[in-house]
Amino acid sequence: MSLQRTLKKQVDLEGIGLHSGSPIRLRLLPAAPNSGIVFVRSDLPGSPEIPAHHKFVVSTQLATTLGLRQVTVSTVEHLLAALQGTQIDNVRVEVDGAEIPIMDGSAVVFYRAIQQAGIQTQNQSRAVLALRRKVELKMGEKWVIAEPSSCLEIHGSVEWDHPMIGYQEFHYQEGKTPFDDLAPARTFGFLKDVEMMKKAGLARGGSLDNAVVLDESSVVNPGGLRFENEFARHKVLDALGDFKLAGIAIQGFFRLHRAGHDLHRSLLTEIFRNPDHFEILDESSQSGQDQTRISRFQAAFVSRVVASF
Numbered sequence: 001m002s003l004q005r006t007l008k009k010q011v012d013l014e015g016i017g018l019h020s021g022s023p024i025r026l027r028l029l030p031a032a033p034n035s036g037i038v039f040v041r042s043d044l045p046g047s048p049e050i051p052a053h054h055k056f057v058v059s060t061q062l063a064t065t066l067g068l069r070q071v072t073v074s075t076v077e078h079l080l081a082a083l084q085g086t087q088i089d090n091v092r093v094e095v096d097g098a099e100i101p102i103m104d105g106s107a108v109v110f111y112r113a114i115q116q117a118g119i120q121t122q123n124q125s126r127a128v129l130a131l132r133r134k135v136e137l138k139m140g141e142k143w144v145i146a147e148p149s150s151c152l153e154i155h156g157s158v159e160w161d162h163p164m165i166g167y168q169e170f171h172y173q174e175g176k177t178p179f180d181d182l183a184p185a186r187t188f189g190f191l192k193d194v195e196m197m198k199k200a201g202l203a204r205g206g207s208l209d210n211a212v213v214l215d216e217s218s219v220v221n222p223g224g225l226r227f228e229n230e231f232a233r234h235k236v237l238d239a240l241g242d243f244k245l246a247g248i249a250i251q252g253f254f255r256l257h258r259a260g261h262d263l264h265r266s267l268l269t270e271i272f273r274n275p276d277h278f279e280i281l282d283e284s285s286q287s288g289q290d291q292t293r294i295s296r297f298q299a300a301f302v303s304r305v306v307a308s309f
């Protein structure tokens with residue numbers, strides 16, 4: 001039986017927002033069993049909360065943005081990836097701005113801070129959503145094939161007509177692949193796009209300190225790449241983070257090609273659309289009650305936060 005996990009103690013971090021370029025403070029706090037991951041805008045009156053749940057995704061442009069009643073938190077995916085990689089179920093994430101700080105464009109700063117704080121096992125079993133049918137989704141050149149597996153596995157591939165990228169792939173298996181192989185993989189972008197975004201007032205905080213930037217033929221960053229297939233690794237990292245928005249641990253083998261935040265969100269919607277796609281494994285529940293339980297679990301998670309708004 002696997003038990004739920006939270007942090008042993010509070011974590012404080014500071015960085016800049018990718019979109020705003022402004023300094024942002026982030027605080028991760030231990031949370032009770034079954035409370036899930038909840039984002040809190042500590043800078044706003046009443047400290048409104050948004051659950052880390054795919055129902056609250058309001059944008060997948062450049063980053064994953066969650067929103068509820070005009071309140072948003074952007075760029076949640078790398079922090080969520082660090083929480084997924086360390087299998088943490090319950091955390092209160094307080095942030096004093098509209099985005100999670102970008103740090104170095106990877107999940108490594110969050111990961112190291114979590115390791116330093118330590119992980120607390122809780123006295124409640126962890127419910128797991130196990131995929132039971134094949135689920136496929138295609139959006140133009142992007143696609144995903146999800147199949148049942150005894151653990152969470154993500155195979156990510158990218159294909160780009162660029163000398164530094166070409167075809168790359170990376171395979172992650174929970175409990176087997178060290179998260180150190182994924183956490184430092186940075187987000188990436190092309191110099192021409194970065195310049196265009198800056199002109200449009202977007203990605204004001206974007207720099208070589210928080211992204212791998214590519215020109216026509218090479219990597220602009222003086223330090224080069226952290227891994228030969230850093231691009232594919234980052235794609236897997238993004239998927240791990242976005243899958244945390246299922247609001248429950250997941251078991252399945254996901255093959256993703258050229259995927260992005262929009263495809264990840266659509267995949268979660270598709271999985272939950274049909275109860276035949278999955279079953280809920282929960283050792284604290286009676287067998288045969290799976291569907292009722294997931295509805296209750298999801299409804300309780302969402303309504304508790306909405307009601308407290």
Ligand SMILES: [Zn+2]
Pocket residue numbers: 077078187234238
């Ligand atoms: Zn990313």
